[in-house]
Amino acid sequence: MNIPFFDALANGQRFLIAGVGGGFDIVSGVPIYLYLRRLGKQVTMANLSFTEFGLTNCEEISPGAFLVNKQSADLPYFPERYILEWLSSRGEESAMYAFSNEIGVLPLRSAYAEIVERHQIDTLVLVDGGTDSLIFGDEPGIGTVVEDACSMIAASGVAVKQSLMAMVGFGIDHFHDVNHHACLENIATLIKDDGYLGAFSLTKDMYEGRGFLELVDYLNQNMRVRHSIVTNSVASAIKGEFGDHQVTPRTSGSELFINPLMGLYWTFSLPAVVRRMGFAAKIENTTEMDEVAKLIRSFRIGSRLRDRKRIPL
Template sequence: MTALHTPELFARLEPAERVLVAGAGGGFDICAGLPLALSLLHQGKEVHLANLTFSAIEGLPLDAWLAPDVAVVTAGTAPHQTYFPERTLARWLDLHGYPGTVHAFARVGVQPLRAAYRAVIEAYDIDAVVLVDGGTDILMRGDESGLGTPEEDLTSVAALAGIGGPDRLVVSVGFGVDAYHGVSHGLVLENIAALERDGAYLGAFSIPRASKEGALFVDAVAHAQHHTPDRPSIVNGSIAAAVRGDFGDVRFTERTRNSELFVNPLMSLCFAFELEGLARRCLYLDRIEDTHLMRQVSSAIELFREEVVTRPPVRIPH
């Protein structure tokens, strides 16, 4: 049993010497894991970063590949490619004196992604893996009224669920941001309560604006927005706004001009879970187990959704 003054996630990670922090859902998801990664680095741990990528990595040179479906991205990788979140983060890390390497997993199905994770875990002798989702759709079990965009998130969960050895944990940060994609956050809370009953919920902690990690995260998001002006991350922009103390319909990109955001302090909370417990509650994980392509994952989820009786949204009282 952990002490109240020590978040259980950090108690679980305390014995680990080498930690892999990985973005689950593509895009800038790895940036949502940056405060945790920096905190672990500041504790003296060896931290490696990875992200399921939306970038075009197929044409990278042979020496950029650690193994099939996993590339090693640095500040100088593919300099002429405009959208490359992993390289953008690598450049920010270099600027601030941190190890400037981010591993990019190809957008593939469960079987090849699992092999890619194994390659990284073995290459660096990883003790613990923390899978980070910017948002909450990673917590959807499959029978909710809306799932958000679960394909990449649950492919990452399924890939890691089949790997033994290192401790495997999940962090969800950005509560409320997935309302944009039809997620009922009342159902998110219901799912978290169920995970608590199962013993898989490890509690929550916030990213304070006054912390070194919080300030660096806000700076990293601003750097990414400056260098990716056409496709800035709405998720990380919302989380960073919440960390700054902004509230309501905050405008930081034209991408949200036709929607109304509700930036609020809950977006800076990090909810932590055991990955195995989260995986057990997903109703369709077995259906995507043998996939090799992301389109197979999408088709399997679509077929499952045609068969399942969905739970209606749960309204949060106000």
């Protein structure tokens, strides 16, 4: 038995794995990176980033897009650089790019196109920690979807053979007011649209699962100023923790619900998801992220939002 997502991966040769929502999203792509590398595929990485690039000495390859390498400045917050270091410690070398979280769809699309051309990419895999990227726009709560939407709509306009999405951490975005009843309804809609490519679990015994857990530990040790809530929640779930299991001080004062669903990857056709985004056309020609945020807010003000419902389990 196999799922269409892995068939699509088998059909590609040169991949770009990109984190859509900023911060640590690219960490969710590392298990896929490790899987592809064992298949002998060429893999480049990128991430929408909150890093302060004016302090990094990184080469700017296009407006708001930077090439990260091991010679980049050693900042307390710089997940892209630390991921490169970790990969290098395992004998892996990958090109890593980072996008400013201030640019809109048009410059971000140009940055994606530049990387695709440089590395002759045939397959894009956008990755998200959490599931708030699976937003159509009329949900009762949409989490931190602005950066995700900008990345997805920008990447969907780049000419490649395949554009895919993978997200891990179902339930984590409850912390950001995502309604998971609406999330499951969206997945059902995408199944009807033939845009759903299947789901799979990351386990602690897999080569890729062990790598993910090692990377999360490495980032926790080296980026003590800001631990990732999402990656630590997924790691806790993979280890078999349950309920209000606290790892980072960033979640103190809140009650977590760590559970096995958080280790599950959901996968989709990127164009299929973008076609369901009601605000996609409105933000298509933006140049700054602030524009994206304002236009999504405007869309929601003028839309009839779904009722907030609980999952009846």
